[in-house]
Amino acid sequence: MRVGLIVDSACDLPYWFSRRNGLFVLPVTARIDDQTFVDDHDPERTQEFYDSGLLEKGHHAETEPFSAQEIHKLFMEKIVNNYDVAICETVTRSRSLVYDNAMLAMNSVMSEYRRQQQESGSDGNFSMRVIDSKQIFAGQGLLAAHTQKLIDEDRHSKNQLRYEVDAFADTIHTCVIPRDLHYIRERARRRGDKSVSGLVAFLGKALNITPVLFGKGAEAKPAAKTRSFEAAVEKAINYAIGRVEAGLLTPYVSLSVGMSWPEIHALPGLDRLKETCEKNGVELLLSQMGITSCIYIGPGSLCLSLGAEDHEFADFQ
Template identity: 70%
Template structure:
């Protein structure tokens, strides 16, 4: 019985990791200055976006979920003929229509998959589940990696779903936005007032960079620094300390909306790498995808790990 994992383009994972494990990417449409692009997590295309400056501030950029019809067509063409059980983990439903549209598409698939299975020569029934990851970006990537580990245990489909949903609540995420004004404008267009005008003004006037920390897609500022590099080092030190203390899954997921040269120069990254190596933890380091970068702003950083309840300051 073959189990397939589907994630959307808001999920940040290293390209080689996703390819090795045959993870299917559900695309997201990006609209930048009126031009439409399809984000399929192609590493070459993503690098071109960073080099071309298409993701820089000053451009009007939005993301759009694939429609129910588009997702249905993809599921019928790419998923039904290849897998017996499919799990689709979407970005937090509070942040996007992807979960809603994927669920509607799944319901249509379950009512009409038999012919597609017969044509492909794949025998037996097909089962599918759409799960709200409750995560964003690197958090989604962490949940996907853990789901693959659970799938290796050959759990029943219901047990697998329950384990994934329960584990999602154990994931902690740190986000460092490069530009609070960018986030505020994006949030304003969505009707999200979580980033106030005063916070954005202070961030611009005083060069304050916050660390936003919490479980899942929620979070609150837990540290404020005058430089992005100082905030990044705090997050690396936090993650290294949690690795030493013990994680609930042997992964740390880190995505960065910058060039690979800038990523490798991040302060504290090598200390985190060393801590992971000492403790048998895989660092899932990736360049932030187009969808993620549009959402939180170019130059930003997102880190996720799963651990027992704690606060960001516990490592200090």
């Protein structure tokens, strides 16, 4: 059974991982000032954005998911003839229209794929599932890595695979460290999202407070407050190290950062996290935050996700 995994460009994963496993990235349109770009996770394009400063404050940046018609076209051209089963995991439905548009596209694909097969001289059944990952950024990347692991094991039916993916999504814990709360507040305001209040943004600016947001999936709440970004990063890294040593439900830790690679490698505690992961047979999926993710949360931010039994952030400090 040929199983293809599709993610959208809000999913943060190392480029080498996506290439090695043949993941198909569903693009998102990024509009920055008067320029329009397609974010398809091309690493050179991503680095150009970081180098150009287009993701910094002062530029009007928005993202827009591909329409159902555009997704339908991609599925028909790139997916139908190459796989027996396709799994499309989208950024959380509560924060984007990608899931809804992908569902519409899937329904139209399922009603038309046989005609395309006949025209191309191919045959066989094709099935597809669109899954709301309930995650953002590194969390979505972690779910994709775990899904690919299940696919590689090749011991699950398509229905079992869907069940396993849904169940694992509910075990993903995520830390987010925003570099600029005002940036998040302004982006949320444009989307009609009131999850970041003006008061929190004001305090972060006036008192130089950097929070560590923690929770399951996209529903994170302040778990710690620090006086610097570096101190917040150390808390998140210490948490991850403690949780890795206590045991994980999948052998991955996903970490994405909205910085240049030299800045990423200089993060406090990163070497300790790498050593702990290697010692415990865990693969650290370290990536530069994609354009879509960076527009959403702001340049300089950090997102860390892992799969584990229920716990609190403070349990590993």
